[in-house]
Amino acid sequence: MPELPEVEVSRLGIDPHVRGQIIQQFIVRNASLRWPVDLRLQETLKNATITHTARRGKYLILYCACEDDAQGALLIHLGMSGSVRIVAPDTPAQKHDHIDWVFETHRLRYHDPRRFGSVIWHDLAVGDLNLHPRLLSLGIEPFDDAFTGEYFYQHSRNRSQAIKVALLAGDIVVGVGNIYASEVLFRCKIHPETSTKSLTLAQSKRIAAQVKIVLQAAIDKGGSTLKDFVNSDGKSGYFQMHYNVYDRAGEPCTVCGRAIQRIVQAQRATYFCAHCQPATQ
Incomplete structure (x- = not known):
């Protein structure tokens, strides 16, 4: 998608x-x-x-x-x-x-x-x-100045679901799809199964910052393909970015060298490093 x-x-x-x-x-x-x-x-x-x-x-x-x-x-x-x-x-x-x-x-x-x-x-x-009904339930835009760590922290207090699932839901912040959610959480050193309401303000600040960084990097990467929108063959796909964890199950972590793991959350594949993103007790 x-x-x-x-x-x-x-x-x-x-x-x-x-x-x-x-x-x-x-x-x-x-x-x-x-x-x-x-x-x-x-x-x-x-x-x-x-x-x-x-x-x-x-x-x-x-x-x-x-x-x-x-x-x-x-x-x-x-x-x-x-x-x-x-x-x-x-x-x-x-x-x-x-x-x-x-x-x-x-x-x-x-x-x-x-x-x-x-x-x-x-x-x-x-x-x-x-x-409009299709837009009414959408969360804040990730590049909106109002989307800050404080905003994310305040809007996550009553969310018991896993943070990866909360990011995909799109009602706190839009646009953090499956690929980018895994990448954001890896950069933040947060386990994808962490309860959203348990996040600290410091973790929330890291998430908000990395959401902006990761999505902007993807947009910048796509900038080189703008010419493809003229007389293109209509094929589409994700940008060929360097992913730290996404779709790399079994491959070595780019930081610690341990194997990347894969789990399924809300019927979507999640990729993470159990060493760099330790589960909380």
């Missing part, structure tokens, strides 16, 4: 090609995504201008000014295997290319083999976008 850094790099990649562009056509080839695409959007978005892009959690957002002066936003989720890319206007659609935004000189194309993603319209006249 594309994580927050992948979504942010997607946004950065397409933004110069869609911001200020007029949508000549909104083509829906297959509306059967996780939630059905509203086919009325083919008329609503005709001649609409994409004013700017944004991101909330793992949602890519396209703000639109419509021809009838209506203002709205498209919430785009990439699901398990989706991607967006810029293609030339004459690029043939492939089997899983479900949606096109057609501009004068190019197209934005939504590709989703498993169709677990979504493209949802929110009319801003109805209310604030952050009050």
